[in-house]
Amino acid sequence: DQQVKQNSPSLSVQEGRISILNCDYTNSMFDYFLWYKKYPAEGPTFLISISSIKDKNEDGRFTVFLNKSAKHLSLHIVPSQPGDSAVYFCAASAGSGNTGKLIFGQGTTLQVKP
Amino acid sequence: AAGVIQSPRHLIKEKRETATLKCYPIPRHDTVYWYQQGPGQDPQFLISFYEKMQSDKGSIPDRFSAQQFSDYHSELNMSSLELGDSALYFCASRDRGRSSYEQYFGPGTRLTVT
Numbered sequence: 001d002q003q004v005k006q007n008s009p010s011l012s013v014q015e016g017r018i019s020i021l022n023c024d025y026t027n028s029m030f031d032y033f034l035w036y037k038k039y040p041a042e043g044p045t046f047l048i049s050i051s052s053i054k055d056k057n058e059d060g061r062f063t064v065f066l067n068k069s070a071k072h073l074s075l076h077i078v079p080s081q082p083g084d085s086a087v088y089f090c091a092a093s094a095g096s097g098n099t100g101k102l103i104f105g106q107g108t109t110l111q112v113k114p
Numbered sequence: 115a116a117g118v119i120q121s122p123r124h125l126i127k128e129k130r131e132t133a134t135l136k137c138y139p140i141p142r143h144d145t146v147y148w149y150q151q152g153p154g155q156d157p158q159f160l161i162s163f164y165e166k167m168q169s170d171k172g173s174i175p176d177r178f179s180a181q182q183f184s185d186y187h188s189e190l191n192m193s194s195l196e197l198g199d200s201a202l203y204f205c206a207s208r209d210r211g212r213s214s215y216e217q218y219f220g221p222g223t224r225l226t227v228t
């Protein structure tokens with residue numbers, strides 16, 4: 001039972017354009033969402049997060065949007081750079097009172113072409 | 115900034131042997147999580163510790179055990195290894211005392227069981 005889903009296994013974008021990575025979830029108890037970037041042979045690197053009380057969080061080139069009614073979030077990268085090429089994981093946590101374990105999506109491989 | 119340290123980075127064991135993976139969290143982080151990532155899969159939560167006490171348990175086989183020590187480092191002990199235990203094992207730490215949900219991951223230990 002995949003509670004966090006990233007339905008696009010891969011995405012290819014031209015350098016300088018926008019990359020949009022999508023994530024859907026099924027568990028309404030999730031109230032905190034995170035995006036991680038992973039290079040081969042390295043651990044996931046935290047990128048950006050959002051609480052369920054917000055619908056947008058921005059950090060430099062990265063913006064995460066949350067649509068609670070649709071149980072959908074997306075990560076926008078603008079402008080995309082070749083160094084952004086990696087696997088991106090969406091993760092969810094059921095918040096306060098919970099132990100904070102993360103439930104991950106399957107990942108989306110982003111390729112940014114020069 | 116100090117990151118999560120995991121050792122060893124690579125480990126090769128034979129079936130039915132035992133393995134011990136170590137994790138040193140970011141200084142002042144009070145919570146440690148262990149995740150297992152099989153080939154082509156998303157990371158799966160195994161177990162977590164908060165202030166040296168087990169706080170949550172996921173899909174961890176009975177053959178595995180873990181603990182967190184007084185200096186907050188954690189060890190994952192794996193016995194009677196099976197071929198299916200071959201995976202990347204990540205440790206992540208979090209500063210739960212600051213009410214932060216972000217987890218910071220180590221580089222992982224790649225376990226190969228032959």
